[in-house]
Amino acid sequence: MIAVVFSSCAFRPVSVLLAAFSLARGRVEIELSLAQAGFENGTGLLEAMSHPPMEEHLLPSSGQRHRVVCYDLETTGLELVDEIIQIGGSVDQSRIFSKYIVPATRRVHPDAARIIGLQVVEGGKGLKDLRDNSLLDAVDEGSGLEEFLHWLEEVRGDVDGIVLASHGAIFLDIPVLLIALRRRNLTDRFKQIVSGFCDTYAIFRADLKIKKYTLQSLYEQFIGRRPEKHRAPEDARDLHAILTTYFKTNWEGWIRGSEPAFAPPPVHPTEIRTSISPSSAVELNTTSATQLSMDLPPLARATYSVKCMEEYVSWRESTEPHRADLMTITASWNVRGEKLKKVLVKNLLAAGYTYKRLADEYRMYGDQRFKDRLEQSILHMKRTYESYLTDTKDLNASVVANRVLEHFKR
Structure with a gap:
């Protein structure tokens, strides 16, 4: 199976062209999927994303x-x-x-309110200090x-x-x-x-x-x-x-x-x-x-x-909308704490992956080929873009690829 990928500048959405050729029943079947950032045709095509910036x-x-x-x-x-x-x-x-500052949404998340002790008063016209119930100048x-x-x-x-x-x-x-x-x-x-x-x-x-x-x-x-x-x-x-x-x-x-x-x-x-x-x-x-x-x-x-x-x-x-879907990959991962789970997702996002792209490539390439390609992609990201901004250093490419493969093999 052969894949051809064309990508644009690192700071712009990329267009991805995948062409897979396989022999089946004595004839060549060509499987072509095309995806551009912001576009889909409903057939499970890959999605494109930009890379993180250079420091x-x-x-x-x-x-x-x-x-x-x-x-x-x-x-x-x-x-x-x-x-x-x-x-x-x-x-x-x-x-x-x-x-x-009174937020335009007129709402503070309950968890945040408990930590900082601030809440929007009823009607959204000011702030209240939850520690002493006083009104604040906002x-x-x-x-x-x-x-x-x-x-x-x-x-x-x-x-x-x-x-x-x-x-x-x-x-x-x-x-x-x-x-x-x-x-x-x-x-x-x-x-x-x-x-x-x-x-x-x-x-x-x-x-x-x-x-x-x-x-x-x-x-x-x-x-x-x-x-x-x-x-x-x-x-x-x-x-x-x-x-x-x-x-x-x-x-x-x-x-x-x-x-x-x-x-x-x-x-x-x-x-x-x-x-x-x-x-x-x-x-x-x-x-x-x-x-x-x-x-x-x-x-x-x-x-x-x-x-x-x-x-x-x-x-x-650009990557935040895809974070929740990618976190499902870590749901059954038996690792202590949430930090490494988040780092795994950060590796995938920094390498330009969405859950949909991973699922498409797994169906296309099968276990070993999928794992090898994913590991190489993560390695390329680490060599080119990894920095304090990506926060991806705590997991190596092999661990990321193996965990993702285990998820899709279920």
């Missing part, structure tokens, strides 16, 4: 200066379609931003975002741009914020102020001395006891405190150019240089350690351009 980082060099602002969002849930219910920001312990989404941008303009001062830092931001805070800005036609203004996003989770995950990466655990490790607040301004302020303490503690090793306690830095396909060259880092004095800036190598490596994040969000939006 594009803000890295040190001469030229521009950036101010790092820690921020956090409370949202109505944990999906891309959820809305902002509170924005918090912190430049230091004294300059704090806080704004409550605005609509557009007004809240406008106020946040105005505050960012003020704290930017005379530097060239803002880097927004948040913990675990890649997976929720960045997409939800960019989608909200797009919805309110504020993206262009935002990009005039903000140069990049930093996901601080990546900083601590790369430190081999640290075993627990939640904001709560990090605060207790570096600073002390901390109540479970789950409010945006407190989380932003506490993240700023964690980072300044952490970088001050480790600064001496970085200015010597050694990071012995760290995993090797990833190879970044694309780099945008914006601050200082690595060779000049040794000239910095230790007072810089208390200031969050792009002069800090681990922070710079965890910072992405706004353009990269826009492409990442577009990719997430």
Whole structure:
């Protein structure tokens, strides 16, 4: 059986052409299936999807200066379609931003409401603090975002741009914020102020001395006891405190150019240089350690351009509708916890698969050929696109292919 695949640019939907030739009863039967993104003819054709974006980082060099602002969002849930219910920001312990927002849907998911202690009042005209049943001063989404941008303009001062830092931001805070800005036609203004996003989770995950990466655990490790607040301004302020303490503690090793306690830095396909060259880092004095800036190598490596994040969000939006169907593949997988199940699905999405495409290819190729092709496809994705953005490294291609094959053999 022969398959021919034609694909377009990695950042655009691909057209897939599969031609299968088989001998049956002395004659050649040609089986042809054609699928394009967004089109189906009802005959079980394969579906096409875009690949994840390549990483594009803000890295040190001469030229521009950036101010790092820690921020956090409370949202109505944990999906891309959820809305902002509170924005918090912190430049230091004294300059704090806080704004409550009434979501347009007038609803907070019950699980989220229990965690953050916020709910929309009856009639959707405001927010209530469930901890003391008090009414909160809240605005609509557009007004809240406008106020946040105005505050960012003020704290930017005379530097060239803002880097927004948040913990675990890649997976929720960045997409939800960019989608909200797009919805309110504020993206262009935002990009005039903000140069990049930093996901601080990546900083601590790369430190081999640290075993627990939640904001709560990090605060207790570096600073002390901390109540479970789950409010945006407190989380932003506490993240700023964690980072300044952490970088001050480790600064001496970085200015010597050694990071012995760290995993090797990833190879970044694309780099945008914006601050200082690595060779000049040794000239910095230790007072810089208390200031969050792009002069800090681990922070710079965890910072992405706004353009990269826009492409990442577009990719997430295109793949999200297929996630639930692919999760059925993991239903009978006897593995501890949900994390590896999610990683398996992320591998399939990053390689351009939908459940329908997998089912079609399994019927077309049979057990061994299907498994071999799937494993090669996952390997190609890992060689070409795997990064912190895809979150696919915890499973190898063989494990993914075997698990998918077991599902379809049932």
